Amino acid sequence: MSIKLYGYWRSTASYRVRIALNLKQIDYQYIPVHLVKNGGEQHSDSYASLNPAELVPTFVDDDEDIILNQSLAIIEYLDERFTGTAPLIPAHATERARVRALAQDIACDIQPVGNLRVLNALKTQYNADQKHVAKWAAHWIVQGFNGIEKRLQTQAGKYCFDFDVTIADVCLVPQAYNAKRFGVDMSAFPLISKIVDNCNKLDAFKRALPENQIDCESELCV
Secondary structure (H helix, E strand, O other), rough: OOEEEEEOOOHHHHHHHHHHHHHHOOOOOOEEEEOOHHHHHOHHHHHHHHHHOOOOEEEEEOOOOOOEEEEEHHHHHHHOOOOOOOOOOOHHHHHHHHHHHHHHHHHHHHHHHHHHHHHHHHHHHHHHHHHHHHHHHHHHHHHHHHHHHHHHHEEOOOEEEEEEEOOHHHHHHHHEEEEEEEOOOOOOHHHHHHHHHHHHHOOHHHOHHHHOOOOOOOOOOO
């Protein structure tokens, strides 16, 4: 199989790419990279040779001889290479910019401060316990979702932008999953919740769920 995705079942960025691959109906090989065991498999020499940043996901397309990191870059690559199915970025320049802006609100502003390495640093460098780590993650998700909820009031339909799934939805759903994981009260975000529910009715989103991945740890996949 020419397309490979190295990822971790609970990685938000890996989750985004799985959704996009499913929406585009692309067959791919999923290769788990455990971010905790053995000090983190992302730090192994073999993986670091693929992705020097030692993060997930890493995307490989052998047919095009390309290796990519950064989930948004991977999703845009998929959208440009596989044009026949489920366009994720609008053709019109204005709408394209709006969709990208919302996706980046999530991928650039919300998700990074709740990334595993940041949360681990809070524990190891600042002696935070798990309760305070969760409060940290929830705080930044709520801050970001407050702005997104307001933006959606002027543009949302069934999904973030009217009635077509875009890269914005692909980013929103994993972040909402993360929000629930850290105890965020999603009743404060009715539009976000409605859009996430609509997306999760689609098979592509269902198959991308963390608990449906081969590397999901059994005690957490409940």
